[in-house]
Amino acid sequence: MNLKETNRSAAVVGAGMTLFASRLQETGKEMTWEAAKMALDQAGLTLADIDAVILGTAPDAFDGVHKKGEWLLDGAGGVGKPYMRVYTGGGTAVMAPIAGWWHVASGMYDKVLVLCEEKMSSVQPHAQSAFGHIWDPILDRPLKPNLVWIFSMEMQRYMHKYDVSYEDIASVAVKNKRNAVGHPCAQLADPDITLEDVINSEPMALPVRRLDISPPSDGASAVVIVRGDMAHDLTEIPVFIDGVGWCIDTTMWTNRDLAFPEFVVKAAKMAYDMAGIDNPKKEIDVAEPYDPFDYKEVQHLEALGLFEPGEAARATREGKTQRDGELPVCPSGGLLGVGNPIAATLGIKVGELFWQLSGQAGVRQVKKDIRTGVTQAWGDLMQFSSVLVMRRH
Amino acid sequence: MGFTDRFQKTTEPRHRLGAMEADHYIYSAGIAGEKFFTALRDRGIILASHCKACAITYVPSRLFCERCFAELTDSDDREVGPEGEVATFTLVRQDSAGNALPEPEILAVIRFGHETTGFLHKLGEVSPEKVETGMKVEAVLKPQEEREARITDIAYFRPVKK
Numbered sequence: 001m002n003l004k005e006t007n008r009s010a011a012v013v014g015a016g017m018t019l020f021a022s023r024l025q026e027t028g029k030e031m032t033w034e035a036a037k038m039a040l041d042q043a044g045l046t047l048a049d050i051d052a053v054i055l056g057t058a059p060d061a062f063d064g065v066h067k068k069g070e071w072l073l074d075g076a077g078g079v080g081k082p083y084m085r086v087y088t089g090g091g092t093a094v095m096a097p098i099a100g101w102w103h104v105a106s107g108m109y110d111k112v113l114v115l116c117e118e119k120m121s122s123v124q125p126h127a128q129s130a131f132g133h134i135w136d137p138i139l140d141r142p143l144k145p146n147l148v149w150i151f152s153m154e155m156q157r158y159m160h161k162y163d164v165s166y167e168d169i170a171s172v173a174v175k176n177k178r179n180a181v182g183h184p185c186a187q188l189a190d191p192d193i194t195l196e197d198v199i200n201s202e203p204m205a206l207p208v209r210r211l212d213i214s215p216p217s218d219g220a221s222a223v224v225i226v227r228g229d230m231a232h233d234l235t236e237i238p239v240f241i242d243g244v245g246w247c248i249d250t251t252m253w254t255n256r257d258l259a260f261p262e263f264v265v266k267a268a269k270m271a272y273d274m275a276g277i278d279n280p281k282k283e284i285d286v287a288e289p290y291d292p293f294d295y296k297e298v299q300h301l302e303a304l305g306l307f308e309p310g311e312a313a314r315a316t317r318e319g320k321t322q323r324d325g326e327l328p329v330c331p332s333g334g335l336l337g338v339g340n341p342i343a344a345t346l347g348i349k350v351g352e353l354f355w356q357l358s359g360q361a362g363v364r365q366v367k368k369d370i371r372t373g374v375t376q377a378w379g380d381l382m383q384f385s386s387v388l389v390m391r392r393h
Numbered sequence: 394m395g396f397t398d399r400f401q402k403t404t405e406p407r408h409r410l411g412a413m414e415a416d417h418y419i420y421s422a423g424i425a426g427e428k429f430f431t432a433l434r435d436r437g438i439i440l441a442s443h444c445k446a447c448a449i450t451y452v453p454s455r456l457f458c459e460r461c462f463a464e465l466t467d468s469d470d471r472e473v474g475p476e477g478e479v480a481t482f483t484l485v486r487q488d489s490a491g492n493a494l495p496e497p498e499i500l501a502v503i504r505f506g507h508e509t510t511g512f513l514h515k516l517g518e519v520s521p522e523k524v525e526t527g528m529k530v531e532a533v534l535k536p537q538e539e540r541e542a543r544i545t546d547i548a549y550f551r552p553v554k555k
């Protein structure tokens with residue numbers, strides 16, 4: 001891999017996102033347009049300025065329209081432009097902006113609009129009925145797997161291997177749902193939530209309880225990525241994409257190390273190498289790892305090299321990852337607090353790092369001086385990860 | 394022969410019978426769609442949205458212009474039709490199982506002036522041999538009490554009587 005010689009730099013100059021909630025009133029196209037318009041407005045650009053459009057969205061089965069990338073096209077502003085859909089399940093949230101980055105870094109385009117949309121309330125009675133068809137039809141589906149019990153097994157394996165307590169893991173849910181209180185788009189923010197609330201919430205597939213899981217949601221998010229040398233003309237503090245990485249593990253999830261996601265390590269190494277980061281523990285100031293379940297945040301923090309394996313949950317309980325802690329983690333409120341419209345979590349990952357690193361995060365703003373952040377998403381059949389390193393220059 | 398005839402022996406090790414089932418979907422008409430269908434049901438009109446900058450009229454009405462991203466509000470509403478022109482059409486003589494339909498169905502794209510987008514619907518009160526591109530047609534709405542804010546509140550389009 002040649003990670004040091006991309007053609008040119010690229011920076012985020014605007015971001016937007018809609019309220020995350022079950023949204024019966026708007027179409028997916030209308031939500032996508034709303035987020036796109038916000039991002040363009042923040043960048044001071046119009047659709048006519050945009051050279052190419054990337055749309056990220058996860059299974060067609062949620063919205064109930066096959067080829068929904070093409071269906072959402074008009075809301076994404078892709079009519080009459082080079083346009084492509086990115087789809088890596090939950091990993092789409094960070095993979096779509098990576099595709100935006102390579103459109104610019106390759107030298108092909110100057111200004112690119114990246115959108116992500118998900119409308120999970122369309123599928124009835126619950127999004128789980130769509131997730132039921134992601135498994136192998138011969139080996140897995142006859143046993144009727146669902147995501148919650150698969151994740152329960154992963155969490156169990158992680159707790160066993162590293163001797164991690166459930167209470168330490170559950171403190172992630174408390175932190176993120178409290179962080180989300182300052183987010184105007186949040187679905188599950190709760191200023192008063194306690195560890196006891198999580199521990200006593202309804203058992204789903206133990207050890208996983210209801211409040212360990214992020215809620216399905218509807219929403220859209222967008223970012224504008226431009227050539228690095230144009231960025232300062234468009235915004236006061238652009239945030240540069242200095243490293244990108246992605247990696248996919250075997251589809252046979254039973255064949256993976258369920259306690260430690262090696263594919264995240266590989267994706268992170270690619271992004272860190274490109275960004276010239278040798279010691280992420282010292283050089284990363286803020287992190288937005290993917291947190292659809294509380295144990296996933298700690299697993300991801302460990303695979304991103306920010307904590308030793310098995311250490312991140314206790315560090316969370318000790319407050320090290322609070323917004324004012326040593327390493328602020330998910331200052332947005334994350335998927336656990338803001339909501340989990342799969343691909344649209346772009347806004348609480350890449351969008352949040354843009355707002356944080358440019359000092360525009362309002363009441364969510366990390367107080368200490370932050371310059372370098374890492375964000376990561378995770379998806380497909382729990383086997384894929386995408387990583388972005390973002391920096392204020 | 395139906396589509397499933399070749400796949401009956403699902404007890405063989407070779408294959409399995411399965412389905413990608415969802416109970417059902419709830420599809421949103423959207424902010425602009427709700428306005429369009431309410432106008433169709435209650436006022437019997439075909440509502441469109443006009444983007445001044447792009448000189449294009451979207452039928453049905455839309456929340457935004459897909460060309461320039463301008464928000465299209467109530468002040469951009471236009472009523473189009475009921476008369477329009479057949480831009481193109483097709484005749485359907487069989488159902489999806491291959492059975493002959495009692496009467497051929499005629500589907501058409503209708504335009505309400507050269508700056509409007511196309512509108513898909515059925516033609517009625519016309520024999521298939523008489524249909525032609527460029528034909529002037531008009532919307533025939535169901536009686537108000539039968540309308541339910543659906544695209545089928547328009548029963549069909551028929552030739553304009555000269």
